[in-house]
Amino acid sequence: MSELTANLLTVRDLNVKFGAFTLVHNVSFAMARGERIGLIGESGSGKSLTTTALMGLLPEGLSASGSVHLDGHRENFIGAPDAAMRKIRGRDMTMVFQEPLTALNPLMRVGAQVAEIMSVHKTAASRREAGAKAIAMLASVKLPDPAEAARAYPHQLSGGQRQRVMLAMALANDPALLLCDEPTTALDVTVQRQVLDLVLESVTERGTGLLFITHDLAVVANMCTRVLVMNNGTVVEEGRTEDIFSRPQHAYTRGLLAASDMEATDNDGRLFTVTSAVGYEPLTPAALAARAVAKESAAARAGARLPVADAGTELQAPVIAVTGLTRTYLRDRATLFAKAPEVHALKDVTFVVRPGERLGVVGESGSGKSTLLRILAGLDRPSSGSAVVAGNEVAGATERSLVQLRQQLQIVFQDPMGSLNPRMRVLEIITEPLLVPGRTETATQRRAMAVAMLDAVGLGPETLDRYPHQFSGGQRQRISIARALICRPRVLVADEPVSALDVSVRAQVLNLLADLVDEYQLTLVFVSHDLAVVRHLCDKVVVMRDGEIVEAGDTESIYQNPQHPYTQKLVASSMNLRAEVLGKELLASQSE
Structure with a gap:
């Protein structure tokens, strides 16, 4: 991508207040066209308030001050009339929300909802053209059988499919800016990976600016080129993703990284928290290599002790013994005379826990x-089989x-x-x-x-x-x-x-x-x-x-x-903060 000089989005001294209480303090940043920025922080840090203020969607009782400008528009979005913002939302800047089932209209077919956003903003010449473009958009987000999906209602689709519909709606008018607010939090790991890959592919192909709001730092390391860290309504640190994650300057950023790194523990084997992160080593390649050596050494020491412990455990009677456990449900019949379909929730499950x-x-x-x-x-x-728990069948x-x-x-x-x-x-x-x-x-x-x-x-x-x-x-x-x-x-x-x-x-x-x-x-x-x-x-x-x-x-x-293909897929789809940060570091070192 060629060097871009004009900023796509410019935010200056953004404040959000509830009466006399300031909830978001003097947030300022700029985004270039095609840039991908991650906005991270814990609950109450001000991430969602910041993004809703950008969209002009603050709840009643909250007020905003400062300036928000999108390239191509003269007006300041803060304080702009809702009629003016409605022309911009859905066309030049769009949002993908966390829970698509509440964001989609349950009474409209999904194809009609994708088409509607083009009809409202007059980016399609006719309803027929909007319908055809809607199916094309559903195909672009890789929904199987997009024509059939267009005729479905939201409740007839899976969570991942509904999120793809939301993405199709968001990209239907080729917006300059896409905001994503925790779009994969409720999804399974394999579906999350698919949706994230799709978002990244879509914004990269279109040159769309991305503001990605999440508490998952591994996702940000994978998706974003720059990071803003918020705490108590204030941006406490910002910079390139690889710099922030490998060389954090603020104590809160270091704490977030420490708490997110599930492979890092203190001297007592406990996970780090934001308040106990003083001894945490940032995720540099050298630190990761040292940790890998220490982990192998610890595993070798633990392995020397395991056989005796395991032998004792194996001699004890199980606390839980599950044998041939099966559970079958009957689903509601589709018609009066149809046979009720069976759902096999459990099939011959067997295991013990000592x-x-x-x-x-x-x-x-x-x-x-x-x-x-x-x-x-x-x-x-159970429909059949045995489950004995603490001596109780x-x-x-x-x-x-x-x-x-x-x-x-x-x-x-x-x-x-x-x-x-x-x-x-x-x-x-x-x-x-x-x-x-x-x-x-x-x-x-x-x-x-x-x-x-x-x-x-x-x-x-x-x-x-x-x-x-x-x-x-x-x-x-x-x-x-x-x-x-x-x-x-x-x-x-x-x-x-x-x-x-x-x-x-x-x-x-x-x-x-x-x-x-x-x-x-x-x-x-x-x-x-x-x-x-x-x-x-x-x-x-x-x-x-x-x-x-x-x-x-x-x-x-x-x-x-992992031996089974499904386990291999689960492990491969899981986002690992260390792997993502190390990948960024290697890419950065190769480009220098």
């Missing part, structure tokens, strides 16, 4: 992970035996706000598992146990009388963990417990889980689509696809040398 083991269960949406968890917890019954179990099972197995769910009763105080939430037949604790004893559990998860007794909405996401997840462990179960099942958390909070919660699993001698079943998290936390892993276990074994063996 005391103290940390088992990771990985797989994409529809792989059967959630069905397996429901059966282990006694929330569903789930198949055909009575309600009394299920009560005993649930005292031995507890679950930490993905969304703590959804799993915590908003009308109950923390004391009631944490002690609820104790209110079952057979337990004899008094109210005073239950309160003392709750205080002890809160201390174990890093919260004080003053939190007992508060409600869930008065806590941050990470604090709510700590409350969930305290509730799960108060009855001292033998098995802890964690279902995507950190997927909704910021990177630093994720590191804190993972450190906490690891500590508590060791302290309480728990057996852990950890379900996640994030392979890096499973690799850090678990010593064994099973890989599920379409209701079957396609591969199982020691975690490092599976990750270093």
Whole structure:
């Protein structure tokens, strides 16, 4: 691409306020045509407010000042009439949102929605031409059978297909600037990789400027040429991606990198957080090489000790023994006389988990992970086969035996706000598992146990009388963990417990889980689509696809040398911060 002198986007002294409170402080940056900028930071850093201010879409009650200019337009977008902004949004600057199902009109076919954006901005001569161009756009984002996809409604498409439709809409009028706000957060790893590759290919071919908002630093390292780091509404650092990620100058940037690097640990084997990142070495090729040598040495030392430990573990009776587990559902009939189709959620699943083991269960949406968890917890019954958990057979179990099972197995769910009763105080939430037949604790004893559990998860007794909405996401997840462990179960099942958390909070919660699993001698079943998290936390892993276990074994063996094509695809699709940064470094050194 030739050297470009004119800036595509110029932002000067952008402030966003809520009454007297300033939420975004003096944000200034410029973007050249075709440049790809990553805007990174944790929740509350001001990323989304900045981008909605650029688009003139701030919610009611918020006000903006400063200037935002797009090449080819004289007016300042800050304070511009909505009628003027409507002519610009969707044509010269467009946005791809995080959740396409809420951004797409559920009552319109997707082809009509792509065509509409061309008709509104009069970039197609007629409705027929807009319809034809819509199908061409759906084909350009690599939707299979674009003509058929154009006739579908949003709910009839998968998440990845809906995000492709959003991208087709965003690029339909060949905009100069594309904004992406966490567009792949809710997608499986293989679909995420496909969508990111598609976005990168599309903007590169068109010379479109890209502002990519995300908390995933590996994605930014892969996608972007420049980075802006936001914290508390302020841009604390900016520069070339390879410079920021390899030689961060600001302490917060260093903390974000440390917390995002799942392969880096401190001297105690704990993940770094934003506040504990002083000892973190940035991701330079020399540092990575030194770490690789240290890791091999540590693995060799650990390997010398493993046979004795493994031998002891193998002699112990399994805490979980699953044999030939099958679960079949009947889907609703399409017509009155049609036969109800069968859905095979689990197919002949067999595995064991021994005391103290940390088992990771990985797989994409529809792989059967959630069905397996429901059966282990006694929330569903298998169609055939056996699942014995802590001595309790789930198949055909009575309600009394299920009560005993649930005292031995507890679950930490993905969304703590959804799993915590908003009308109950923390004391009631944490002690609820104790209110079952057979337990004899008094109210005073239950309160003392709750205080002890809160201390174990890093919260004080003053939190007992508060409600869930008065806590941050990470604090709510700590409350969930305290509730799960108060009855001292033998098995802890964690279902995507950190997927909704910021990177630093994720590191804190993972450190906490690891500590508590060791302290309480728990057996852990950890379900996640994030392979890096499973690799850090678990010593064994099973890989599920379409209701079957396609591969199982020691975690490092599976990750270093996957045998099944699906496992190979999962590992290859996972974004690794170290690999992405090292790739940038090598490219930069070759170009100098």
